[in-house]
Amino acid sequence: MSDIAIRVEHLAKRYSIGEAVVPYNTLRDTVAGFVRSTFRRTPSEQRAHVWALDDVSCDIKRGEVVGLIGGNGAGKSTLLKILSRITSPTRGRARIMGRVGSLLEVGTGFHPELTGRENIFLNGAILGMARREIARKFDDIVAFAEVDRFIDTAVKYYSSGMYVRLAFAVAAHLEPEILIVDEVLSVGDARFQQKCLGKMDDVAKSGRTVLFVTHNMAAVQRLATSAILLERGRLVGSGAVRPMVARYLGGHSHAGYEAARRTGKPQVLESYLIDQSGQPAARPLNTDAFGFHIRFVLPEARSGVRVGMGVLAADGTVVFTSGTDDVSLDVPAEAGEFDARVMVPGDTLLAGDYHLALCVWDSSSGDIFDLQEPALSFSLEYGPSIVYNRGDDRKGFVNIPCAWTMTPAAPAPSASLIGQP
């Protein structure tokens, strides 16, 4: 028992959808509801419920760094909120052994009217640090945030980058036994994100227990010693990181089989990111070619099936699309499972976060058999190239090698702007 930091037993959390849609009641509604139910004898309205978390049990050992992964609505944040004691579970129990620091957001409690210095103390206290502890770490925090010159300026005058850096710096200096972190690594610019990841590395190596949520599979593989996979509120697996990540990224296969069996139509089973040699990749460099492995199934023989993919930017903008018909590649017109591979040449996309959308359709009727948007999310890192030396300064999504020339302007007698009286 003593080597366990967090024990979760049959934890469940129910939200009623009514609460989400109508965020609060009014006395009138309650009174009216009371009158209705008392005098009219109509059956009480069936409120729609969602189990955000459903019978989840797991143990987290002391010193483990656990990545909590799963798609949107899988229950990751709900689990963190319960373990952080922000909300109570509907059923089940959890036991936490040790001092917990939880970081569900950076800059919680920052007040815009207060100065950087004041906010460091306020935020530190909110995160559970003692005043002496904050005072001791004050200089480190300021140095980490790189805001020394503005430390006595109200944070409402800070740029958003400075604000986030200061907020993260306070949080990064929290030293609890057990650290619970929600997706906070996705803040700030790319350079600062690297710094944050470095800080997380330090925390992970210091022997503390860490439970963190991220969609960044590279970060999970780099930092975590084990992973927990949630799907629609249920725990579907836990253990070594790589298999869990693979299962998450290929998480559609089970559903894909089921849909294929039910509809008899072609379905995507799984997809994952690959590097130039075809091996599963975590976070390729944008200077290298990379691609996607796509497994799909034709439950029955069918001709004219096409597979296509689209790369979307983090905000959903379509960057480009491509399909098997681009290269007149035909999907075999027979029942079975097939692997498609598509490669994207290096030096085309800028570093950043992207989503992959996949589609299987019928070329003659245009019917869509399966559309997965996004099928997976991935990130590219800047590779060594003179073009990217300025790092994140580059805007847009693509790198187009443009031709530039420069010559002295040819003198135009009437239109010259230089040397006119």
Add this chain to the structure above:
Amino acid sequence: MSADARAAAADLVVDIEAQGDGLRRLNLREVWVYRELLYFLAWRDVKVRYKQTVLGAAWAILQPVMTMGIFALFLGKLARVPSDGLPYPLFSFAGLVPWTYFATAVTGGSLSIVGSQQLISKVYFPRLLIPLAAAVTPLVDFAISMGTLMVLLWWYHVVPGAAIVWVPLLVLLALATAFAVSLWLSTLTVTYRDVRHIVPFFMQFWMFATPVAYPASLVPAQWRVLYGLNPMAGVVEGFRWALVGGPAPGPIILASTAVVAVLLVTGLVFFRRAEGTFADLI
């Protein structure tokens, strides 16, 4: 981490369960552990309150002084409300000082939970600190208006007697009342946003039921006990007696204390029962 810190951490076991009953969760020791945060929350509110105001903390003097001016003109001069033989401006100001504190604390306290939405949905700390900070913060303004009251006493050549030693206890009673009422109102506001519209009326009504602008001696003797059920009646009457003179509040203060004790205990239980769902409802 030092060895003793490690030992302390190893001792710390937190059990998270589906909502338990209110009394068992009344973990006041934890509030003590988080006392520094209480200080910071109050400190933040004090710092922020008068930022970007031209007059700043002078508002803490101006507000009760202006109210006193209005009372003195309309109630003292025109309506000739009796004042237990004291100069009416002094009489009403001595009542306004504790009342203004109370009204500010309750108004702020009732909105405190809803106003702390950001914190509540992202960080854990004993939620009791929020209404507690809201009740403590206006004590700063209270201290400033106490200074004003001292000036007024000097102006009217009134020297407080030995009864002044009761002032801290009366302030504590006012704080307890404000905190207890805030516990109820802030919790109700989370579920029923109507409460925020009711509070101003409620406070106005409450002021008329409190001897701020008139002496408690105006209330017929057979109604005094009922009147004493208003805890602020005891506080205001006692406060005036302790500083300015006039009749001692007598058994009213005992009734007030008893009511506050009941309000406080029930408020704590009510608040604790509800706090687990604050993050879901806000």
